[in-house]
Amino acid sequence: MKTGPWVLAGEAATVRLANVMxxxxxxGMKFYFYGDLGSGKTTLVRALLRALGHSGVIRSPTYTLVEPYTLASGIAFHFDLYRMNDPEELELMGVRDYFSLDDLCLVEWAAKAETWLPQPDVRLALDLVHQGRRISIESGTGRGSSWLQSLESLYVP
Ligand SMILES: Nc1ncnc2c1ncn2[C@@H]1O[C@H](COP(=O)(O)OP(=O)(O)OP(=O)(O)O)[C@@H](O)[C@H]1O
Ligand SMILES: [Mg+2]
Structure with missing residues (x-):
């Protein structure tokens, strides 16, 4: 299933979408984010972590590749694979365990490790339009598909 594109006219619109998400x-969901440099991936991830109750600092995991967050509902991992050279780095870091049933995985630049990573439940693709951003969302699993259907029924673009 596929939905959008929805226009996110400013950062406030991104936050509003994250609040609905x-x-x-x-x-347990695996969300992969696509889009060029500056297309608004981190902004959406940050807003989602905030909306899920994280009140502390949210660092961009550009050099560490991944940052963990303990939320009231479980553990979330925020990945940024832009600077990763070889998916073998993920293997060595023991990242395969992070993709367990219960963890929430939010992966920026997933395309850098597409062959290594498991199939995402949901793919979110961002791009620039005028002063804002535009997002298209696609499911990759049955679970992702029901999730996306619920999102579509709750979110007013
Ligand atoms: N919906 C939006 N409308 C307008 N500007 C936005 C929106 N979302 C994010 N931005 C702005 O775009 C810039 C880049 O955002 P962000 O860092 O989230 O992009 P990114 O896709 O994570 O980039 P990178 O690939 O470099 O990590 C920031 O200055 C942010 O404020
Ligand atoms: Mg980013």
Whole structure:
């Protein structure tokens, strides 16, 4: 299933979308984010982590590749694979365990490790339009598909 494109006219619109996403069951989901540099991936991930209750600092995992967050509902991992050279780095870091049933995985630049990573439940593709951003969302699993259907029924673009 595929939905959008939806225009996110400013950062506030991204936050509003994230707030709706957070009302759906997110734990255990694997969300992969696509889009060029500056297309708004981190902004959406940050807003989602905030909406899921994280109140502390949210660092961009550009050099560490991944940052963990302990949320009330479970553990979330935020990945940024832009600077990763070889998916073998993920293997060595023991990242395969992070993709367990319960963890929420939010992966920026997933295309860098597409062959290594498991199939995402949901793919979110961002691009620039005028002063804002545009997002298209696609499911990759049955679970992702029901999640996306719920999002479509709750979110008013
Ligand atoms: N919906 C939006 N409308 C307008 N500007 C936005 C929107 N979302 C994010 N931005 C702005 O775009 C810039 C880049 O955002 P962000 O860092 O989230 O992009 P990114 O896709 O994570 O980039 P990178 O690939 O470099 O990590 C920031 O200055 C942010 O404020
Ligand atoms: Mg980013």
């Amino acid at each position: 957070a009302r759906l069951p997110c734990m």
